[in-house]
Amino acid sequence: MELGDISALLRTRPAGHSLPRAFYTGSAAFEFDLAAIFGTSWLFAGFEAEVRNPGDYISFMVGRWPVIIVHGRDGEVRAFHNSCRHRGSILCKPGQGSAARLVCPYHSWTYGLDGRLLAASRMPEDFQKSEHGLKPVHLERIAGAIFICLAETPPDISVMRRDLTPLLAPHNLGHAKLAFQSTLVEYANWKLVMENGRECYHCAAGHPELARTFPVHASAYFGFADDTSRNFEARMAALGMPMGPVGEDWWQAVRFPLNDGTVAMTTDGTFNVKKLMNDAGGGDTGSLRWAVEPNNFCHSTSEYTFAFTAIPVSPTETHVVSKWLVHEDAVEGVDYDIDTLTHLWTQTNLQDKEFAENNQLGVNSPGYTPGPYSPEAESLTLRFVDWYCARAADYLDRAAA
Ligand code: 3BY
Ligand code: FES
Ligand code: FE
Secondary structure, X not given: OOHHHHHHHHHOOOOOEOOOOHHHHOHHHHHHHHHHHHOOOEEEEEEHHHHOOOOEEEEXXXXXXXXXXXXXXXXXXXXXXXXXXXXXXXXXOOEEEEOOOEEOOOOOOEEOOOOOEEEOOOOOOXXXXXXXXXXXXXXXXXXXXXXXXXXXXXXXXXXXXXXHHHHHHHHOHHHEEEEEEEEXXXXXXXXXXXXXXXXXXXXXXXXXXXHOOOOOOOOOOOOOOOHHHHHHHHHHHHHOOOOOOEEEOOEEEEEEOOOOOOXXXXXXXXXXXXXXXXXXXXXXXXXXXXXXXXXXXXEXXXXXXXXXXXXXXXXXXXXXXEEEEEEXXXXXXXXXXXXXXXXXXXXXXXXXXXXXXXXXXHHOOOXXXXXXXXXXXXXXXXXXXXXXXXXXXXXXXXXXX
């Protein structure tokens, strides 16, 4: 499929409907998504807590592009393409670590934490080390979260910086630690994983554990205009906690109340972590949901922040990376237990894997034609798909110009 075909196919999508099959199956659409969506957008990449000290790094894949985020000696946190300037080997495998320098495992070219090439043995006299530093990737930090953009010229992030910072600030991500991280392999196109992750139409029946505390019948901005919502708004105002909603087409954030009678987003509705990240109101402050297109959502409750990120791997394989952050002083085994902390979202993710994989199998059927989203129950999924189509159309227009 050529770009022209993608463009023609995009125009066949009836408004308010899911995408034509080729967007969920073929390698052409997958390559297109990497270039047009993942190559151009700000992407949620992790937390400062994961690279707290100079020398700390995290290495990960964005599609098939390896990226490394490194905390420099000068205190700066930088992102680089994880590709040696000699013959292109990755410098470190996906994962995290700490190093004084980045030494390529192939021929030992050695880079400083700021990306400068420091040493390359047996190269000619006139070899210019200064011209062979690691290639930078744009990076922004917002209230303890890290975003990267692989484009040469990234989109404007200033509105997100301005509007997300006050909502996230009470969660104290600057004093958080990564308690646990997992990767779940899902055999479904990344967009099916995200469409599922953006709606709760399936939650009441599909996520019994989550439904205990999560308002699964809520609409996009969790506003009910009922007593629970009004009381919550008044309590948050009294605590000086901004609620939103805030956002643009590519991100949203809003604080919302949990179900009546519950104070924590856990399997039983009570706290699982003794040391809170945000102890305003005794911790009874609902959840701050923040979500960034194309591939992320987070929930920041008073005791943890949970981050979900879907990484495209192939047309029909996606890796869901989950991270749980707790207060840096919370002691594992004393203040929290990993299995208890992670149970709710691990169960929810496994249930969602089944939904996304079933969806992929049915989309492959000749009986599949794009179907209508519920404007009420699937409004954020519709937003995601509309955003995707708009970004795709922009990219195609620029390519044609
Ligand atoms: O984006 C969210 O907040 C959630 C998490 C559970 C279901 N999904 C709509
Ligand atoms: Fe890195 Fe050769 S590829 S030193
Ligand atoms: Fe779900």
